[in-house]
Amino acid sequence: MGLRNALLVARxxxxxxxxxxxxxxLLGLVIALGVVAVLGAxxxxxxxxxxxxxxxxxxxxxWVEQPDRHPHRVIHYGFLVFREEAPLAFFDPGVGAWAGxxxxxxxxxxxxxxxxxxxxxxxxxxxxxxxxxxxxxxxxPLFVVVAGFAxxxxxxxxxxxxxxxxxxxxxxxxxxxKVLGTGAVAALAxxxxxxxxxxxxxxxxxxxxxxGRVAGLAAIYAAYLAGWVLVTVLASSFRASSRxxxxxxxxxxxxxxxxxxxxxxxxxxxxxxxxSRAEFTHQVELAMxxxxxxxxxxxxxxxxxxxxxxxxxxxxxxxxxxVNWGGVVSREGEAISSRIQEEQQRDLVEGQRRQDRVLSWTxxxxxxxxxxxxxxxxxxxxxxxxxxFRAQAEAHRYDIIQRLNDLHINEIRYENDRAQRLSREHWxxxxxxxxxxxxxxxxxAARSLSLSALTxxxxxxxxxxxxxxxxxxxxxxxxxxx
Amino acid sequence: MKAWFRLLRLDTLRLTRSTGxxxxxxLFLAIGxxxxxxxxxxxxxxxxSAVAAETAYQDQLEYLLASYPPTTDAGEVLYYLAFPAPQxxxxxxxxxxxxxEVESASLRxxxxxxxxxxxxxxxxxxxxxxxxxxxxxxxLIGLLPLFIIALTHDLVSSEREGGTWNLVxxxxxxxxxxxxKLAARAILVGVVVAVPVAVVAALAGFRLDGRAAWAVALVxxxxxxxxxxxxxxxxxxxxxTANAMILVGxxxxxxxxxxxxxSLANAILHxxxxxxxxxxxxxxxxxEAWDLSKAETMEVFYxxxxxxxxxxxxxxxxxxxxxxxxNHRGDQAARDASRAYRDVLREREDWARxxxxxxxxxAAQLTxxxxxxxxxxxxxxxxxxxRRHHERLKNHFYPLFFDTAPIDAVxxxxxxxxxxxxxxxxxxxxxxxxxxxxxxxxxxxxxxxLRSSAPRAD
Numbered sequence: 001m002g003l004r005n006a007l008l009v010a011r012x013x014x015x016x017x018x019x020x021x022x023x024x025x026l027l028g029l030v031i032a033l034g035v036v037a038v039l040g041a042x043x044x045x046x047x048x049x050x051x052x053x054x055x056x057x058x059x060x061x062x063w064v065e066q067p068d069r070h071p072h073r074v075i076h077y078g079f080l081v082f083r084e085e086a087p088l089a090f091f092d093p094g095v096g097a098w099a100g101x102x103x104x105x106x107x108x109x110x111x112x113x114x115x116x117x118x119x120x121x122x123x124x125x126x127x128x129x130x131x132x133x134x135x136x137x138x139x140x141p142l143f144v145v146v147a148g149f150a151x152x153x154x155x156x157x158x159x160x161x162x163x164x165x166x167x168x169x170x171x172x173x174x175x176x177x178k179v180l181g182t183g184a185v186a187a188l189a190x191x192x193x194x195x196x197x198x199x200x201x202x203x204x205x206x207x208x209x210x211x212g213r214v215a216g217l218a219a220i221y222a223a224y225l226a227g228w229v230l231v232t233v234l235a236s237s238f239r240a241s242s243r244x245x246x247x248x249x250x251x252x253x254x255x256x257x258x259x260x261x262x263x264x265x266x267x268x269x270x271x272x273x274x275x276s277r278a279e280f281t282h283q284v285e286l287a288m289x290x291x292x293x294x295x296x297x298x299x300x301x302x303x304x305x306x307x308x309x310x311x312x313x314x315x316x317x318x319x320x321x322x323v324n325w326g327g328v329v330s331r332e333g334e335a336i337s338s339r340i341q342e343e344q345q346r347d348l349v350e351g352q353r354r355q356d357r358v359l360s361w362t363x364x365x366x367x368x369x370x371x372x373x374x375x376x377x378x379x380x381x382x383x384x385x386x387x388x389f390r391a392q393a394e395a396h397r398y399d400i401i402q403r404l405n406d407l408h409i410n411e412i413r414y415e416n417d418r419a420q421r422l423s424r425e426h427w428x429x430x431x432x433x434x435x436x437x438x439x440x441x442x443x444x445a446a447r448s449l450s451l452s453a454l455t456x457x458x459x460x461x462x463x464x465x466x467x468x469x470x471x472x473x474x475x476x477x478x479x480x481x482x
Numbered sequence: 483m484k485a486w487f488r489l490l491r492l493d494t495l496r497l498t499r500s501t502g503x504x505x506x507x508x509l510f511l512a513i514g515x516x517x518x519x520x521x522x523x524x525x526x527x528x529x530x531s532a533v534a535a536e537t538a539y540q541d542q543l544e545y546l547l548a549s550y551p552p553t554t555d556a557g558e559v560l561y562y563l564a565f566p567a568p569q570x571x572x573x574x575x576x577x578x579x580x581x582x583e584v585e586s587a588s589l590r591x592x593x594x595x596x597x598x599x600x601x602x603x604x605x606x607x608x609x610x611x612x613x614x615x616x617x618x619x620x621x622l623i624g625l626l627p628l629f630i631i632a633l634t635h636d637l638v639s640s641e642r643e644g645g646t647w648n649l650v651x652x653x654x655x656x657x658x659x660x661x662x663k664l665a666a667r668a669i670l671v672g673v674v675v676a677v678p679v680a681v682v683a684a685l686a687g688f689r690l691d692g693r694a695a696w697a698v699a700l701v702x703x704x705x706x707x708x709x710x711x712x713x714x715x716x717x718x719x720x721x722x723t724a725n726a727m728i729l730v731g732x733x734x735x736x737x738x739x740x741x742x743x744x745s746l747a748n749a750i751l752h753x754x755x756x757x758x759x760x761x762x763x764x765x766x767x768x769x770e771a772w773d774l775s776k777a778e779t780m781e782v783f784y785x786x787x788x789x790x791x792x793x794x795x796x797x798x799x800x801x802x803x804x805x806x807x808x809n810h811r812g813d814q815a816a817r818d819a820s821r822a823y824r825d826v827l828r829e830r831e832d833w834a835r836x837x838x839x840x841x842x843x844x845a846a847q848l849t850x851x852x853x854x855x856x857x858x859x860x861x862x863x864x865x866x867x868x869r870r871h872h873e874r875l876k877n878h879f880y881p882l883f884f885d886t887a888p889i890d891a892v893x894x895x896x897x898x899x900x901x902x903x904x905x906x907x908x909x910x911x912x913x914x915x916x917x918x919x920x921x922x923x924x925x926x927x928x929x930x931x932l933r934s935s936a937p938r939a940d
Contacts, residue, residue, distance in 0.1 A: 022724070022727060026731070033739065036743075037746075040746045040747075040750065041746070043750060044746065044749055044750055047750075047753060051753070051755050051758060052758070055755075055758040055759070055762060058762060059762060062762075062766060067773050069772070069773070073769075073772055076769075077765070077769045078765070080761060080762065080765065082758065094612065095608035095609050095611070095612040096608075097608075097612070098584065098606060098608035098611040098612055099608045100603070101757070101758070102757070102758055102761055104598065104761065104765070112602065112603070114601045114602065114603065114757075114761075115601060115757040115758065115761075116584075116603070116608075117749070118584055118611065119584060119585070119601070119603060120749075120754045120757065120826075120827060120830065121745060121748075121749065121830075121858075122745070122748065122830055122831055122834035122848070122857070122858050123580055123581070123834070123847060123848045123851045123857050123858070124741045124742075124744055124745040124748070124834055124838070124844060124848070125741075125745055126580075126614070126615070126620060126741075126847065127624065127737060127738060127741035127742060127745075127843075127844070127847075128614065128738055128741065128742050129742050129745060129746070130739070130742035130743050130745070130746045134742065138738065139734070139738075139739075142730075142734060146727060150723075242723055243636075243643075243721075243722050243723050243726075246723055246726055246727070247502065247632070247726065250628075250726070250730055251502075251506075251632075254625070254628055258624070258625070259513070259616075259625065261613040261614055262613065262614040262615060262616035262620065263513065263516075263616055264613065265609075265610040265611075265613035265614060265615065265616070266516075266517075266520055266615065266616040268610055269607075269610055270520060270523065273527070274605045274606075274607065275534075275605060276527065276528075276530070276531035276534060276586070276588065276604060276605060277531070277586045277588070277589075277602060277603070277604050277605050278531045278532070278534040278535040278538060278566075278568075278586065278588040278589075278590060279530070279531060279534040280605050281538065281564075281590060282534050282535075282537065282538035282541070285538060285541070285542055286541065289541075289545050299549070348605060351607075352607040352609070355607050355609065355610055356607070356609045356610075359609060359610065359613060369613065372613075382609075383607075383608060383609045386608055418800075
């Protein structure tokens with residue numbers, strides 16, 4: 001009986017929405033935008049991915065086709081790697097546009113990845129991006145507001161709320177029905193984006209996408225939009241008029257989806273400022289200067305190292321060493337400079353994570369931020385994916401450089417060192433680079449704050465509806481009496 | 483006239499006594515003053531970044547001179563030295579931050595191939611950048627319209643819905659009734675705009691010069707556009723709710739959808755494979771030279787520097803002249819790709835400027851960035867200035883390399899200073915198209931709204 005009443009009210013709500021030309025127009029618009037966003041983002045992501053793959057292949061070929069070279073020459077020749085985006089980046093590009101795309105790996109120094117997409121964008125980017133995730137997280141809530149702000153209040157204003165109550169529907173049934181009805185409309189609006197995304201992900205055209213990730217995304221957006229449906233019906237039930245319910249809901253939407261993310265990001269930057277690029281490179285240099293320079297034979301650290309080697313092999317000069325002293329210096333220098341630069345780099349990344357945490361706390365106020373955070377975690381486009389690329393590229397760099405130094409130590413004679421060359425056959429023996437994305441379980445586990453924020457986003461309005469249930473009847477009676 | 487002012491006072495009081503309006507005003511002012519403070523801080527951060535580039539250079543020079551004997555080849559020490567190229571930011575950048583969050587304006591340039599160094603960017607945290615930035619420009623262009631909508635969408639409909647419209651219409655003409663109401667709202671909006679702008683002007687210390695005047699004028703015109711639009715919609719016979727939905731819908735379309743759609747279209751229409759192309763070519767061009775005869779490398783070097791073509795390098799020993807010529811070869815190899823890269827970015831910028839004229843918030847925002855020299859165009863101009871500086875440095879040091887001079891021979895205080903990009907574009911040129919577009923859009927919005935409502939009697 002209870003369920004039947006709720007379903008009747010839900011059907012009534014869907015009917016009311018269908019009669020509203022403005023809402024129907026908006027529904028069409030949201031669906032069209034969603035599909036355009038999926039297709040546009042897919043096209044864009046595909047062409048970017050194609051470019052990166054093409055240049056990655058070119059760079060790998062150039063590496064293998066190097067002529068006979070001295071290994072230290074190859075250390076400076078280095079290696080270029082390109083950051084691959086996750087397959088679901090077409091759905092939610094996450095932070096990818098603001099992270100570099102190409103990274104030059106060479107000896108002695110850690111470079112930063114350059115040419116992020118945002119660097120090639122105009123000032124328009126400030127206003128946001130048209131991506132499927134943005135349609136679901138930014139526009140759909142507003143559509144839910146427009147479709148549901150009058151759900152309860154209009155019944156009250158027309159006097160039909162009293163009729164519904166008189167016909168035996170309880171306030172809880174009415175509210176449940178309104179939630180179901182508005183939810184159905186919201187689901188209808190979200191469905192095309194979802195289906196298009198699933199179709200593209202399932203086609204395998206973007207790379208392997210696990211069903212778990214797609215299901216995770218569905219769950220996140222379902223929960224997020226359900227929260228908006230609940231909040232909308234809640235506002236409609238306790239505000240005095242449809243008009244004031246709409247004003248309140250629009251203000252909430254602006255505050256949570258437009259203002260809070262920007263304010264949160266700005267405050268995070270103010271609380272934990274990062275050193276600028278110039279300051280950072282200066283810091284790195286100061287730290288490096290303290291330990292010495294492998295290219296400088298006068299350096300005290302390397303003089304001590306030489307004495308140690310001479311003692312170990314019981315010889316009088318580096319020329320008599322059984323290994324190539326030049327290569328040893330290079331290897332030790334690389335070990336030291338890599339360690340120092342990695343320490344500095346980790347400090348920088350730690351500073352960024354501190355900023356991220358401020359933003360996560362803002363997610364408790366702004367479910368939009370929480371949903372976005374979870375969405376990019378599941379899509380594999382969050383900050384940890386960028387950091388994984390950086391760390392793995394650095395590990396790859398270090399591995400390649402030290403292999404080359406080992407070749408220098410063992411295959412090149414000390415005497416007349418730089419005049420010698422190593423056969424090009426060696427180059428094919430080096431590993432190629434591939435990013436291993438961080439597992440989704442770990443990235444989600446690190447986001448307990450966002451998960452709680454999304455849970456609260458549903459629980460709090462549910463609680464509010466529970467309380468409003470009692471008032472609903474009273475407001476109805478008061479209205480009819482006035 | 484006296485009655486007019488009494489109505490104005492009455493409306494202002496009515497507005498400020500509404501809790502919703504009071505909360506909105508306080509919030510807006512608070513965020514506005516915060517954004518102004520942040521703007522001032524960003525200017526300071528940019529200045530300290532420039533100082534860091536200079537200090538780093540001095541520190542590095544001191545370290546190198548202390549750790550290398552004075553007889554070392556100048557070329558060897560210069561291999562390590564990074565020269566500062568700090569571009570001072572305009573004070574107006576405190577108002578419109580533009581791309582400064584991402585782009586470095588204090589690059590440090592070594593004498594090596596330039597293309598490998600020119601595209602360094604700021605230590606930006608991608609998470610924060612993706613969440614969006616809040617500068618005063620976004621507040622005044624992006625969010626202020628919502629405040630205007632909240633104040634004006636029910637200009638007429640609230641009276642009608644309250645049943646008072648027909649009553650007051652007995653005593654005065656429509657225009658006389660609306661004028662004080664509008665004026666009261668304009669005063670309130672004027673206050674929430676003027677206070678943060680005054681704060682940012684004081685904190686960042688910008689005077690009302692041509693650029694700042696155009697910036698303020700654009701903010702005013704953009705505000706005017708929203709007033710015109712709101713008035714046009716609000717004077718119709720629709721309900722307050724319908725007005726609110728129409729206006730917020732328009733705001734979403736103009737402020738979120740149109741920019742996002744245009745951005746995506748711009749990226750799809752103008753792809754930039756050249757970014758990766760130039761990186762690959764620069765590296766290949768330099769490294770190939772190690773496997774060529776020195777004469778071959780020098781020959782292509784002399785193509786660009788015929789004045790040194792009589793300075794040959796020996797084939798059998800390493801010389802720094804040859805080493806830096808190899809680096810130059812890297813830049814030569816990347817030259818076409820680099821030019822194509824800049825061309826595509828300019829195309830993107832031009833395309834964005836043109837299309838933005840159809841979307842008032844975009845026109846205002848892009849032009850504010852342009853006036854504050856924080857846009858893509860300014861970044862490209864800065865890169866050109868860095869190119870010229872690199873060239874001057876090369877011209878200064880190459881004679882030393884050909885002479886295989888020691889560091890002793892370098893006159894450090896005669897090293898050329900960075901000459902920042904000139905901000906030559908006149909503010910009129912930058913500001914006029916958007917100003918004209920905003921005026922036109924205001925007239926159209928008002929005319930369309932009034933036409934649909936005027937003929938009917940109230």
